[in-house]
Amino acid sequence: MEPMTVMSRLQTLNQVAQYFTVEKVITGLVAETHVIENADFPFRVCDCHYVMTQAGGGACTGTLDNGANGITDAMDVNAGDRDIVRAVEINDLYADIAAGGDLDFTLSAATGVTAGRVYVLCQMLAP
Numbered sequence: 001m002e003p004m005t006v007m008s009r010l011q012t013l014n015q016v017a018q019y020f021t022v023e024k025v026i027t028g029l030v031a032e033t034h035v036i037e038n039a040d041f042p043f044r045v046c047d048c049h050y051v052m053t054q055a056g057g058g059a060c061t062g063t064l065d066n067g068a069n070g071i072t073d074a075m076d077v078n079a080g081d082r083d084i085v086r087a088v089e090i091n092d093l094y095a096d097i098a099a100g101g102d103l104d105f106t107l108s109a110a111t112g113v114t115a116g117r118v119y120v121l122c123q124m125l126a127p
Helices: 006-016
Strands: 021-026 031-038 042-052 061-065 085-086 103-107 118-122
Touching: 021 042, 021 103, 042 061, 061 118, 085 103
Parallel strands: none
Antiparallel strands: 021 118, 031 103, 042 085, 042 118, 061 103
């Protein structure tokens, strides 16, 4: 049996591990944050949750979107420190991101304390 090269290991991983998770720190100071900008390959959003790193300080929601259309429902990020806020809905009409596309996390207001980390579970799609 031949020893595996780095490339053959990556090909094996790509055949098996088709899912990946993206983490993005959100400061709450901007209305829109790129989670993935100009994607290298097409992928599908499968799940999303937000971990608060401070207690929320104002009425504010966060939505995962493709730059134009909402992928998740509005998540209430006016939660307590260490709370986990989960997307309840994924809109399958907009959940696929094409190569070159963007995945954004958009806050309903750029005020108040909404600091946290957004985690997005994605599935690689065939190019």
